[in-house]
Amino acid sequence: MRAVNVFLAIAIALAAASPAFAAKPKVVILATGGTIAGAQAAGQDAGYKSGSFKVEDLIKAVPNLGELADISGEQVVNIGSQDMNNEVWLKLAKRVNEVLAQSDVDAVVITHGTDTMEETGYFLSLVTHSDKPVVMVGSMRPATATSADGPANIYNAVSVAVHPKARGRGVLVLLNDEIHYAREATKTNTTQLDTFKSPNRGKAGMTNAGRVYWYDPLATRYTSHSVFSVDKLNELPRVEIVYAYANVGRDFIDACVKLGCTGIVLAGVGDGNATESAVAGLRDAVKKGVAVVRSSRTNSGITDRNVELNDDELGTLASMELNPQKARVLLMLGLTKTSDAKQLQEYFYQY
Ligand code: ASP
Numbered sequence: 001m002r003a004v005n006v007f008l009a010i011a012i013a014l015a016a017a018s019p020a021f022a023a024k025p026k027v028v029i030l031a032t033g034g035t036i037a038g039a040q041a042a043g044q045d046a047g048y049k050s051g052s053f054k055v056e057d058l059i060k061a062v063p064n065l066g067e068l069a070d071i072s073g074e075q076v077v078n079i080g081s082q083d084m085n086n087e088v089w090l091k092l093a094k095r096v097n098e099v100l101a102q103s104d105v106d107a108v109v110i111t112h113g114t115d116t117m118e119e120t121g122y123f124l125s126l127v128t129h130s131d132k133p134v135v136m137v138g139s140m141r142p143a144t145a146t147s148a149d150g151p152a153n154i155y156n157a158v159s160v161a162v163h164p165k166a167r168g169r170g171v172l173v174l175l176n177d178e179i180h181y182a183r184e185a186t187k188t189n190t191t192q193l194d195t196f197k198s199p200n201r202g203k204a205g206m207t208n209a210g211r212v213y214w215y216d217p218l219a220t221r222y223t224s225h226s227v228f229s230v231d232k233l234n235e236l237p238r239v240e241i242v243y244a245y246a247n248v249g250r251d252f253i254d255a256c257v258k259l260g261c262t263g264i265v266l267a268g269v270g271d272g273n274a275t276e277s278a279v280a281g282l283r284d285a286v287k288k289g290v291a292v293v294r295s296s297r298t299n300s301g302i303t304d305r306n307v308e309l310n311d312d313e314l315g316t317l318a319s320m321e322l323n324p325q326k327a328r329v330l331l332m333l334g335l336t337k338t339s340d341a342k343q344l345q346e347y348f349y350q351y
Pocket of ligand 1: 034080114
């Protein structure tokens with residue numbers, strides 16, 4: 001009898017120690033739409049509709065996903081990310097914080113269109129207050145396409161989300177076997193699978209069939225170290241982007257001021273430059289209390305203070321490494337805390 005008990009105890013101990021019995025991490029997939037959930041009307045059609053499939057369909061389409069984690073899915077919205085807006089950002093961010101606060105949840109994966117993924121990801125990296133991994137995933141081909149890239153991307157995204165070294169890295173973007181920091185990533189190609197690049201500080205890592213390889217951590221402030229919060233926010237300040245080009249005038253800048261914008265981001269030529277007329281418009285906007293950030297349409301590099309334009313004299317701010325669409329995100333959040341130009345500039349140095 002005693003020998004049987006000992007045998008049973010050993011068997012139970014061995015079973016508990018075996019990976020097959022170990023508790024799997026719990027990952028919640030929050031779905032928002034995009035091409036990853038897109039469907040073509042027919043066969044090899046180039047046309048398709050984003051956000052056609054639901055989260056359950058996306059999960060079902062990934063073989064062996066359940067071996068990586070206990071997966072549950074939740075549909076937050078189902079839109080093409082070209083339709084992403086401030087309201088959805090606030091809703092999504094609040095939900096991400098709620099889900100990550102659950103002690104039994106280990107990570108969140110967000111399916112999202114690629115068009116504005118970098119903006120949503122950067123927004124979340126500033127207002128998510130947890131060290132648990134958040135991985136944004138999309139695809140360039142719709143779910144019905146030949147060689148749809150969505151299922152492999154989701155598999156890799158979950159592999160990254162459950163990887164022990166993903167914690168504390170902030171919000172990540174996964175596509176095409178590449179891991180990017182949301183702060184760094186930018187969409188650079190209309191249709192190709194390797195569309196995301198991190199032109200300034202480089203990639204966060206690589207994946208291959210579920211294996212994960214990490215590169216350097218991000219040195220800026222994010223998630224647990226961010227001062228920004230959506231907890232008490234129901235809307236965001238109005239900040240618009242004005243694009244610079246040869247011969248651009250000041251009309252759109254003046255229009256932004258008239259419309260009551262709290263902030264303007266200049267997608268400047270080169271190092272955040274624009275015509276004399278546009279710069280005069282920006283100077284007047286600052287005088288009327290609008291926060292003006294100079295960024296660059298070049299898609300890489302640093303737009304620093306006082307190079308060809310004198311920010312000290314104009315009262316303008318410099319976006320540093322942030323491209324115009326991300327500078328808009330930081331300026332909106334910055335303006336929820338202060339209108340002081342020095343403090344706002346400080347945010348652009350730190351985040
Ligand atoms: N227009 C799509 C979207 O952003 C493109 C994609 O997901 O790749 O939702």
